[in-house]
Amino acid sequence: MKTNLFPAIKLTAITLVFFAGVYTIIIWGIAQLAPNHGNGEVITQNGKKYYTNVGQAFTEDKYFNSRPSAVDYNAAGSGGSNKAPSNPEYLQTVQARIDTFLVHNPDVKKQDVPVELVTASGSGLDPDISPNAALVQLKRVAKTRKVSEQNIQKLIEENTEAPLLGLLGPAKVNVLKLNMALDQVK
Structure with a gap:
């Protein structure tokens, strides 16, 4: 069980950091290049x-x-x-x-x-x-x-x-x- 549990927790943590942090900042940065800074x-x-x-x-x-x-x-x-x-x-x-x-x-x-x-x-x-x-x-x-x-x-x-x-x-x-x-x- 330990052999599967710890990799799953690590993958979850990495995915959470990437999609909640890194990906969000990248999309926000791209929006800042758009007219009106992504606000429409x-x-x-x-x-x-x-x-x-x-x-x-x-x-x-x-x-x-x-x-x-x-x-x-x-x-x-x-x-x-x-x-x-x-x-x-x-x-x-x-x-x-x-x-x-x-x-x-x-x-x-x-x-x-x-x-x-x-x-x-x-x-x-x-x-x-x-x-x-x-x-x-x-x-x-x-x-x-x-x-x-x-x-x-x-x-x-x-x-x-x-x-x-x-x-x-x-x-x-x-x-x-x-x-x-x-x-x-x-």
Whole structure:
């Protein structure tokens, strides 16, 4: 027993020191090289701080809607609903989101509602939507703000981020940045 116990204790201690100390310091050091030292991008507007890497709730018709959140946009409790796509309660929730979206966007047909506007992401904190999800909301936002659709479309294009290196991931629009830019339009 002693021949197995002491090596196991040593391995546990070495692993604990490495992963709780050395690895953590290495990752922290790499984060310090990133913009904003690994704290994400912070935007201050009207004396209030907003983190662009965390989804925000936008429900007014004058703003572009974010992706729904299973955790009410609480960054301290990141997580999905963990319900299967066949779960009746989940299907009811998604149907309610579709119905609400269609009430606020009467020009959109049910089959044209982007899936990311009615389903939460795995983290519940996704700050981005696809350019298509922004464009499908364009008429509502333009009409509510009494701004031309061309101006709103230009704003969407200006706030669309291309895939990383032109290859990795889809094009995306940060909803917080888009809505803040929208508030600057007179």
